[in-house]
Amino acid sequence: MGRAPCCEKMGLKRGPWTAEEDRVLVAHIERHGHSNWRALPKQAGLLRCGKSCRLRWINYLRPDIKRGNFSREEEDAIIQLHQMLGNRWSAIAARLPGRTDNEIKNVWHTHLKKRLEPTKPASQAPKRKRKPKQQQQQPEAVPTTLEGPTTGAVVPVSPEQSLSTSTTSTTTDYSAAASSMENADSFTSEEEDYQIDDSFWSETLAMTVDSSDNSGMQAEGSTFGASSSAPSTNEDDMDFWLKLFMQASDMQNLPQI
DNA sequence: AAGCATACCAACCGCGGAGGT
DNA sequence: GACCTCCGCGGTTGGTATGCT
Numbered sequence: 235m236g237r238a239p240c241c242e243k244m245g246l247k248r249g250p251w252t253a254e255e256d257r258v259l260v261a262h263i264e265r266h267g268h269s270n271w272r273a274l275p276k277q278a279g280l281l282r283c284g285k286s287c288r289l290r291w292i293n294y295l296r297p298d299i300k301r302g303n304f305s306r307e308e309e310d311a312i313i314q315l316h317q318m319l320g321n322r323w324s325a326i327a328a329r330l331p332g333r334t335d336n337e338i339k340n341v342w343h344t345h346l347k348k349r350l351e352p353t354k355p356a357s358q359a360p361k362r363k364r365k366p367k368q369q370q371q372q373p374e375a376v377p378t379t380l381e382g383p384t385t386g387a388v389v390p391v392s393p394e395q396s397l398s399t400s401t402t403s404t405t406t407d408y409s410a411a412a413s414s415m416e417n418a419d420s421f422t423s424e425e426e427d428y429q430i431d432d433s434f435w436s437e438t439l440a441m442t443v444d445s446s447d448n449s450g451m452q453a454e455g456s457t458f459g460a461s462s463s464a465p466s467t468n469e470d471d472m473d474f475w476l477k478l479f480m481q482a483s484d485m486q487n488l489p490q491i
Numbered sequence: 492a493a494g495c496a497t498a499c500c501a502a503c504c505g506c507g508g509a510g511g512t
Numbered sequence: 513g514a515c516c517t518c519c520g521c522g523g524t525t526g527g528t529a530t531g532c533t
Contacts, residue, residue, distance in 0.1 A: 248502085248503075249501095249502075249503090249527095250501070250502075250527085251501085251502085270518080271518075271519070272517080272518065272519090284518085284519090285503085285504090285518095285519085285520095286502075286503080288519075288520085289501090289502065289503080290501090290502085292520090293501075293502085294501075294502095321521095321522065321523085322521085322522085323521075323522065324520075324521060324522085335520095335521070335522080336500085336501075336502085336522095337500085337501095339522075339523085340499070340500055340501085341499095341500095343499095344498065344499055344500080345498095345499095
């Protein structure tokens with residue numbers, strides 16, 4: 235155990251990343267991968283600590299990152315998942331392809347938490363709504379598949395994500411719960427024009443039900459079979475109850491929260 | 492137009508877990 | 513088993529953009 239030794243701060247750069255640094259980092263990772271974050275900055279010729287590189291890559295430079303506003307489905311999913319998982323942002327992020335834990339955490343603290351607070355008098359409601367931020371520092375070198383602001387659909391996970399999180403089929407397990415949130419009264423989003431690909435939801439719903447194969451929640455430490463036996467670990471517990479909750483929500487179409 | 496208040500988000504910090512020696 | 517190193521996670525913060533007066 236023990237703490238990671240503090241990054242050698244001497245001579246290492248901190249603060250916002252420049253486009254050039256981004257370019258160097260992306261180019262290096264594309265060529266050599268990121269098997270060793272600690273060694274990476276030296277190899278790439280970056281004056282950053284490995285931690286910083288890793289964060290930059292994961293939260294910003296990864297090609298499969300979805301940028302832009304969160305769709306309502308995504309926000310609903312976050313709320314739902316947060317109810318069940320708590321502040322386990324990485325676990326929540328694993329179920330929202332293209333979103334990072336950091337981003338989800340930010341969204342939670344800036345939007346969703348407030349949404350869930352007891353209804354405020356109008357005078358206490360947020361006074362302004364931010365415009366979507368211009369994509370700053372988006373490195374031109376990144377082979378991004380992103381198409382700008384989110385349009386609403388929660389996309390299936392990429393192969394890379396499947397490898398790293400194995401959440402392919404669970405990514406959208408929240409869909410049933412999310413749809414049950416449709417009646418929630420607290421939405422004030424102006425994004426009323428979102429569209430969800432029906433076939434996508436039906437597929438993912440089907441996957442949720444048919445999870446007796448090994449592709450279910452295994453990444454979280456258990457196989458999420460439809461007839462799972464009693465959970466044996468905390469992680470199993472979590473997944474067990476998660477699934478139970480999802481199924482219950484789906485069946486009863488319970489209003490959430 | 493200017494100043495202030497607020498919201499947002501990228502990045503940092505520190506901790507704990509995992510795995511190797 | 514103890515120690516070390518690395519990685520990943522969650523909490524927090526500081527800079528900046530935006531809205532309001």
